[in-house]
Structure formats: structure tokens, C-alpha cells
Amino acid sequence: MTKQKNGMKCFKGIWNLAKVCGMVFTVLLAVAYVASAYGGMANPEETTRYAILNLGYPILFIVSWMMFVVWIVCRQWIIATVTAISLVVTIEPMLTYFPVNVFTHKLSPQEQERSFKLLTFNVMNFDDFDGLVHEHNRTVQYILDVDADVVCLQEGAQQERMTDIKVIKNDLSELLKRYPYYTRGIDDMVLLSKYPFDNSEDCVVENRKKVVAYEVYMPWDTVKIFNCHLHSIGLTMDDKEIYRQITNIKGLDDLQPMETMREVRSNLFSKLSLAFSIRGEQARQLRDLIDKSGKNVIVCGDFNDTPGSYCYRTVRGNDLRDAYLDCAFGPAITYHDNRFYFKIDHVLYRGGFKAVDIERGKIDSSDHYPLIATFVWE
Numbered sequence: 544m545t546k547q548k549n550g551m552k553c554f555k556g557i558w559n560l561a562k563v564c565g566m567v568f569t570v571l572l573a574v575a576y577v578a579s580a581y582g583g584m585a586n587p588e589e590t591t592r593y594a595i596l597n598l599g600y601p602i603l604f605i606v607s608w609m610m611f612v613v614w615i616v617c618r619q620w621i622i623a624t625v626t627a628i629s630l631v632v633t634i635e636p637m638l639t640y641f642p643v644n645v646f647t648h649k650l651s652p653q654e655q656e657r658s659f660k661l662l663t664f665n666v667m668n669f670d671d672f673d674g675l676v677h678e679h680n681r682t683v684q685y686i687l688d689v690d691a692d693v694v695c696l697q698e699g700a701q702q703e704r705m706t707d708i709k710v711i712k713n714d715l716s717e718l719l720k721r722y723p724y725y726t727r728g729i730d731d732m733v734l735l736s737k738y739p740f741d742n743s744e745d746c747v748v749e750n751r752k753k754v755v756a757y758e759v760y761m762p763w764d765t766v767k768i769f770n771c772h773l774h775s776i777g778l779t780m781d782d783k784e785i786y787r788q789i790t791n792i793k794g795l796d797d798l799q800p801m802e803t804m805r806e807v808r809s810n811l812f813s814k815l816s817l818a819f820s821i822r823g824e825q826a827r828q829l830r831d832l833i834d835k836s837g838k839n840v841i842v843c844g845d846f847n848d849t850p851g852s853y854c855y856r857t858v859r860g861n862d863l864r865d866a867y868l869d870c871a872f873g874p875a876i877t878y879h880d881n882r883f884y885f886k887i888d889h890v891l892y893r894g895g896f897k898a899v900d901i902e903r904g905k906i907d908s909s910d911h912y913p914l915i916a917t918f919v920w921e
Contacts, residue, residue: 562617562619565610565613565614565622566619566622568610569610569614569622569625569626570622570625572603572606572607572610572626572629573607573625573626573628573629574629575596575603576600576603576604576606576607576629576633577629577632577633578593578596579593579596579597579599579600579603580597580600580604580633580636580637580851581593581633581636582594582595582596582597582600582851582852583597583636583851583852583853583854583855583856584853584856585853586823586853587816587819587820587822587823587853588820588823588824591815591816591819591820594815594816594819594852594853595812595815595816595819597849597851597852598815598849598885600636600640600849600851601640601874604637604640604641607626607629607630608630610626611623611626611627611630614626636850636851638868639850639851639865639868640849640850640851640874640886641873641874642867642868642869642870642871642872642873643872643873644869644870644871644872645872647900648870648899648900650899650917650919654899654919657763657919657920658899658917658918658919658920659692659693659761659896659917659918659920660689660690660691660692660693660915660916660917660918661691661692661693661694661695661768661841661843661890661915661916661917661918662686662689662691662693662694662695662913662914662915663694663695663696663697663770663843663844663845663888663890663913663914663916664682664686664694664695664696664697664904664909664911664913664914665696665697665698665772665844665845665888665909665910665911666682666696666697666698666699666908666909666911667682667698667908667909667910667911668698668699668731669682669683669699671908672880672907672908672909672910673907673908679713679714680714680908681906681908682906682908682909683714683715683717683718684714685904685906685908685913686718686735687714687717687718687721689904689913689915690721691915692736692737692738693734693735693736693737693738693759693768694722694733694734694735694736695732695733695734695768695770695843695844696731696732696733696734696735696770697731697732697770697771697772697844697845698731698772699731699732699733718735721735721737722735722736722737723737724736724737724738724739724740726740726742726757732753732755732770732772734755734757734768734770736757736759738759738760738761738762739759739760740757740758740759740760740768741757741758742755742756742757753772754769754770754771754772754773754825754829754832754844755769755770756768756769756770756832756836757770763895763896763920764839764894764895764920765837765839766839766840766841766894766896767836767837767839767840767841768840768841768842768843769829769832769833769840769841769842769843769844770843770844771829771842771843771844771845771846772844772845772847773822773825773826773829773844773845773846773847773848773854774818774821774822774825774847775818775847776814776815776818776847777814777818818847819848819852819853819854822846822847822848822853822854823853823854823857825854826853826854826855826857826858827857829842829858830857830858830860833858833860833863834860837894838893838894838895839893839894839895839896840863840892840893840894841890841891841892842858842863842889842890842891842892843888843889843890843891843914843916844888844889845887845888845911846858846887846888846889847887848887849885849886849887850865850867850868850886850889855889858891859891862893863891863892863893864891864892864893864897864898865889865890865891866890866891866892866898866901866914866916866918867886867889867890867901867914869897869898869901870898870899870900870901870916871901871903874886875903875912876903876912877903877911877912877913877914878910878911878912879907879910879911879912880910887911888911888912888913888914889914890914890916892918895920895921896918896919896920896921897918897919897921898916898917898918899917899918899919900916900917901914901915901916901917902914902915902916903915
């Protein structure tokens with residue numbers, strides 16, 4: 544009997560210690576979670592710690608919900624309330640990452656006549672991500688299958704002219720037949736359109752990556768479309784290998800912990816910080832161009848930054864809507880290489896039309912997935 548009592552006391556002592564540790568962890572988690580949710584509000588040119596923390600928002604979101612469920616099951620109402628408060632006060636960034644549009648919009652015949660479809664896609668210079676040679680260029684075939692009215696491409700060509708793109712000749716012929724209006728802008732930015740357009744301006748916004756603007760003359764009205772490819776992290780193959788190893792449990796056995804942390808700090812974190820800072824300046828320059836534009840605007844492409852980031856918030860401002868936020872259900876990933884699984888491609892808009900549908904394409908011929916948005920003129 545004495546042994547049984549001692550065992551119970553020991554169990555209760557372990558449980559109380561675990562509960563205290565869990566509570567401390569939950570409070571720290573709640574603070575980190577809220578900071579990550581609103582980390583994009585901090586200017587990365589002043590400090591990048593919140594921008595880096597914002598990258599981990601989806602993971603902290605999942606862990607926070609797990610801890611909330613754990614404390615509810617354990618009937619620890621006070622600490623469960625702490626987690627609940629952290630979730631409630633972050634509703635706005637939560638919905639930016641995880642929109643909850645349950646019902647899809649089916650176009651009526653009248654809406655169909657007033658609709659247009661836009662495809663944005665970083666095509667990785669039309670190379671194939673699987674490294675294989677196919678009978679037809681998979682990226683070109685996908686663009687043809689989607690049959691969007693306007694196609695914005697990033698990394699669209701390595702040569703001087705659109706006709707020099709390395710694709711099967713028949714594929715290219717069919718692409719240009721489908722889209723009689725096309726242009727190759729700076730930094731391999733390409734627009735394919737069924738409607739005539741003018742290059743409004745080439746905007747060299749800093750440090751290699753660019754924004755190209757077009758005035759597209761649709762039957763209903765003119766739309767100014769900004770095709771964007773903002774500054775990337777610029778990781779080397781060595782940096783990517785380090786990241787792959789530290790995100791692979793088996794790979795950690797082959798690394799010295801201190802050496803790994805030093806490399807991560809000097810390579811990944813420093814490059815992330817620099818990229819956040821550069822994109823912050825690019826975003827402000829792009830926002831100035833949007834402010835000078837007319838009412839009908841679409842801003843799309845590879846932002847190299849996540850929803851809720853400083854770059855995203857600055858470009859979106861108070862007047863642009865997010866097509867994904869308006870139409871989608873659940874989170875999405877648009878970049879999938881090197882275990883960097885993020886949504887960094889966006890479609891923002893304002894004007895006399897509304898987004899009624901958006902789809903993340905499943906084609907894996909590039910290191911990015913495409914976004915296809917459908918709009919209806921009002």
C-alpha cells in the first residue's frame with residue numbers, strides 16, 4: 544500500500560512538472576505566434592527578425608491549434624483560454640493564409656460573357672523540373688490547355704526574342720497562334736494576350752528582379768496589369784544542401800551541430816535578411832506606381848514573399864483585393880523546390896471587376912505552380 548501511495552505521489556509530481564512546463568511553453572508559443580502573425584507589419588529595413596518569424600507562421604499556427612486541443616482534452620481551461628485568445632486576435636492574418644470560401648461560384652451565361660481568365664506562372668525558362676525530355680514542352684502544353692485570356696510569365700525566356708524560346712517548334716507555333724499579342728520584357732518577363740496591349744512602362748525596381756506594366760485593352764475597359772518578379776533569396780547550391788540536410792532528420796547524423804548552426808546563421812539567415820530588406824524597397828516603389836494608375840489594376844506574379852509579409856502588405860495596401868483570399872478554400876503552396884514550401888505567387892486587383900474563382904495549377908514542370916484567376920466585369 545505504501546509503495547502504491549509513493550507511486551501515485553511520483554506520478555502526480557511528474558504530471559505537475561509536465562503541466563507547468565507545458566503552460567510555460569504555451570505562453571511562449573502564444574507570444575511567438577502573435578508576433579509571427581503580424582511580423583509583416585515591421586519594416587524589414589529596420590529589423591528582419593519579425594519577417595523571418597513571419598515565415599514560420601503556418602507551423603506556429605498548427606502547433607497553437609494542437610496545444611489548444613491538448614489543454615481542452617486535459618480540462619485546463621485557463622491555459623486553453625490563453626491559446627484561444629492568441630488565435631482570435633490573429634483572425635486577419637489567419638484568413639490571409641487560410642481563406643474559408645466554402646462555396647464555388649458558378650458563372651451564369653451573362654457572367655460568362657463578361658468574364659476573362661488570367662494565368663500567372665514562373666515557368667523556369669521553359670525547362671522541365673523533372674529533368675527529362677518530353678515529346679512536347681509540358682509548360683507550353685499547360686498554357687494551351689488552360690486557354691487563359693491573359694498570361695503573365697516570369698523567367699519566360701533566356702534569349703532576345705520570344706521566338707527563340709527553347710521549345711518544340713510546333714508547340715511554339717500553336718502558342719503564338721493562340722496569342723496574337725505578345726511581348727518579352729526585361730528580365731524574361733513575358734505577356735501573352737488575346738487582347739491588344741501597350742507596354743505601359745518597364746519598371747527597374749532594384750537588384751535584378753523587375754516589374755513590367757501593360758495597358759491591356761479588353762472589350763469592356765482597359766486594365767493595367769503589373770507582371771512582377773521581385774527579389775529572390777539568392778541561395779547557392781551549398782546553401783540549399785545545408786537546408787535540405789537540416790530539414791532531413793537522417794541527414795543530421797552526418798553533421799556537426801555547432802558547425803551546422805554557424806553555416807545556417809551565416810548563409811541562410813543573412814541572405815533571408817538581405818532579401819527581405821530589398822523586397823521592402825521594391826514593394827514601396829511598386830506601390831507608388833499602383834497609386835499613380837487608374838482604377839482597373841491587376842498585380843500578379845512571383846513576389847518571392849508570403850501572404851502577410853511586409854512586401855505583400857505594402858503592395859496590397861488598403862485598396863487591392865487578393866483573388867486567392869476572395870475565392871479559395873484553405874492554404875496553398877506555389878513554390879515547391881528544395882523543401883521551401885511557400886505561397887509566394889499572388890494575384891491582387893481592384894477596379895470594375897471581381898474575382899469569382901482562382902485555382903492553383905497542379906502542373907509540376909516548373910519549380911513554381913501557376914495560379915489561374917477568373918474575373919467578371921461588373
